[in-house]
Amino acid sequence: MSILFYAKSAKSSKDGLTPIYLRVTIDGQRIELSTSKFVEKSKWNPYAGKVKGLTEEARSINSYLDILKNKVYEVEKDMVNNDLEITAQTFKNRYLGIDENQRNLIAIFEEHNRRVRELIGKEYAENTYKRFVTALSHTKDFLQQEYNRNDISITKIDTAFINDFDFYLRNTRNCNNNSTLKYIRNFGKIVKQCYANGWIERDPFLNYRGKIKVVERVYLTSDELQALMDKKFKIERLDLVRDIFVFSCFTGLAYIDVKNLTKSHLSIGIDGEKWLFTHRQKTDTPSKIPLLPIPLVIIDKYENHPQSSNEDSLLPVLSNQKMNAYLKEVADMCSIQKELTFHIARHTFATTVTLSNGVPIESVSKMLGHKDLRTTQHYAKILDKKVSDDMAILKQKLLYQNVAKSS
Numbered sequence: 001m002s003i004l005f006y007a008k009s010a011k012s013s014k015d016g017l018t019p020i021y022l023r024v025t026i027d028g029q030r031i032e033l034s035t036s037k038f039v040e041k042s043k044w045n046p047y048a049g050k051v052k053g054l055t056e057e058a059r060s061i062n063s064y065l066d067i068l069k070n071k072v073y074e075v076e077k078d079m080v081n082n083d084l085e086i087t088a089q090t091f092k093n094r095y096l097g098i099d100e101n102q103r104n105l106i107a108i109f110e111e112h113n114r115r116v117r118e119l120i121g122k123e124y125a126e127n128t129y130k131r132f133v134t135a136l137s138h139t140k141d142f143l144q145q146e147y148n149r150n151d152i153s154i155t156k157i158d159t160a161f162i163n164d165f166d167f168y169l170r171n172t173r174n175c176n177n178n179s180t181l182k183y184i185r186n187f188g189k190i191v192k193q194c195y196a197n198g199w200i201e202r203d204p205f206l207n208y209r210g211k212i213k214v215v216e217r218v219y220l221t222s223d224e225l226q227a228l229m230d231k232k233f234k235i236e237r238l239d240l241v242r243d244i245f246v247f248s249c250f251t252g253l254a255y256i257d258v259k260n261l262t263k264s265h266l267s268i269g270i271d272g273e274k275w276l277f278t279h280r281q282k283t284d285t286p287s288k289i290p291l292l293p294i295p296l297v298i299i300d301k302y303e304n305h306p307q308s309s310n311e312d313s314l315l316p317v318l319s320n321q322k323m324n325a326y327l328k329e330v331a332d333m334c335s336i337q338k339e340l341t342f343h344i345a346r347h348t349f350a351t352t353v354t355l356s357n358g359v360p361i362e363s364v365s366k367m368l369g370h371k372d373l374r375t376t377q378h379y380a381k382i383l384d385k386k387v388s389d390d391m392a393i394l395k396q397k398l399l400y401q402n403v404a405k406s407s
Contacts, residue, residue: 001026001086003072005049005065007041016040020061022068024095029088033095035068036148037061071095096149103199106143106151109136109190125256125281135186142168154194159207162188166210181210217378218338219347222356225249227334229294237318238333241326243298244317248345250295250353252368255323255342256281261314266299280369287369350376 002025007018017038024031039061043052050065051058075095079086084094098104113136116129142165143149165187169180188205195203220228229246233239248258257280269275269290276289291299299315302308307316317323324341331340338344346368354364365376 001072001076001091003069005035005069006046007039007044009041012041013038018044020044020065022065022072024072024088024091026086026088026091031088031092031095033092033150034144034148035065037064098151098153102153102155103194104151105154105157105190106136106140108154108194109139109187112190112193123284131182132186135183138169138173138183139165139187141173145172154191154200157191157194157200158204162204162208166208184208184210217347217351218344219351220249220336220338220344222352224334224336224338225348225352227336228330231330231334233330233333238326238330240302240316241318241323242330243301244315244323245327245330245340245342245345247295247298247315248342249348250292251276251289252346252349252354252364253278253287253289254280254346255317255320257287258315259313259317259320262312263314266314285369285371287367289367 004023004025006021006023008021009018012018018041020035020037020039022033022035024033039051043058044050045052051061072095075091076086079091079094084090092098113129113132116124116132120126120129140150143152146164146168162184166180166184169175169183170177175183188208191200191204194200225246228242231242233242244258247253248255251258253261253276257278260281261276261278265276265278267275267277269288271290274291274296276287276291278287278289279285280287302315305316307313318326320342327340327342330336331338350364350368354367355361361376362373365373368376370376
């Protein structure tokens with residue numbers, strides 16, 4: 001076993017102070033623990049593992065580090081006297097006073113994420129896994145900042161802990177309201193899992209209150225969509241990106257769902273016309289979409305494209321990163337004053353293409369693959385023009401009725 005104190009530059013604070021960490025190495029396995037002490041990098045002696053000089057600050061910190069070193073040796077001696085196996089993990093638990101039989105939040109979170117990772121493509125999308133990874137990272141940082149710990153017993157998770165975590169995400173991490181609540185919900189899945197397993201006595205989320213704020217969704221108007229379709233591109237990649245985007249505008253499919261389309265998803269529907277039969281990767285819900293003339297033309301255009309043939313894909317879709325980068329060029333060339341991203345196509349389908357043209361919201365919801373009609377209703381709320389048109393029709397009806405009565 002070896003002991004090392006070092007200044008961790010990667011964790012330096014904004015005021016230039018560097019945290020001092022304790023590293024214990026046992027049989028090649030490292031344990032790194034914060035000492036909660038900070039020092040100016042120039043005052044740290046990396047060879048001696050101490051603060052330079054004889055100032056009061058230097059003497060105080062060095063004395064504290066000596067106490068921690070003695071504690072390490074005392075823990076080692078105690079484990080030897082009790083004939084306990086000394087490994088990096090058992091030593092760390094003993095040093096931190098953690099009951100090895102207790103269940104800890106981070107350990108459970110990591111195991112959950114491991115299982116999600118192994119089920120990518122079966123039950124989970126890769127982006128879902130990434131969100132849990134980010135939520136775990138925020139949880140670890142919160143524990144380190146607020147509790148100076150790498151893990152905590154799940155029995156310590158209460159409503160106050162959740163509210164503090166909520167405040168940390170908003171204040172320290174500068175997350176907006178909706179991002180904060182999404183991370184809290186991911187964290188909450190782990191806690192609720194513990195409650196369901198009987199590992200904690202009550203659900204600490206019962207008294208937590210958080211509400212997602214409805215964000216106005218950006219979409220293309222009919223004029224903007226028409227300008228996009230009418231534009232002639234001399235650059236092949238921009239022409240391709242525009243076509244794939246327009247395809248999504250008239251099918252409502254998200255990027256990953258367009259990317260995953262193969263010729264086998266194309267079939268004859270109940271009306272004898274061509275439909276797309278697929279499943280949304282995000283929710284695994286079925287999505288059945290009758291194909292309008294424009295997406296049919298786009299499918300025919302790229303039927304013999306080398307990428308479509310080689311990958312057995314319906315369309316030659318570029319990476320999401322490239323699609324969004326090129327869409328910005330497309331928007332500029334079409335004089336569209338909106339930050340165009342691929343997901344705007346899905347919003348455009350819901351608003352401009354379907355709801356604005358009188359397609360019932362239930363049909364739109366089914367084509368979008370929404371599990372809940374309330375999700376689709378978010379699109380309906382922003383259609384001021386549709387409200388205006390509907391009221392104009394009502395006015396005409398009422399006017400006609402009044403004229404009929406007078407005559």
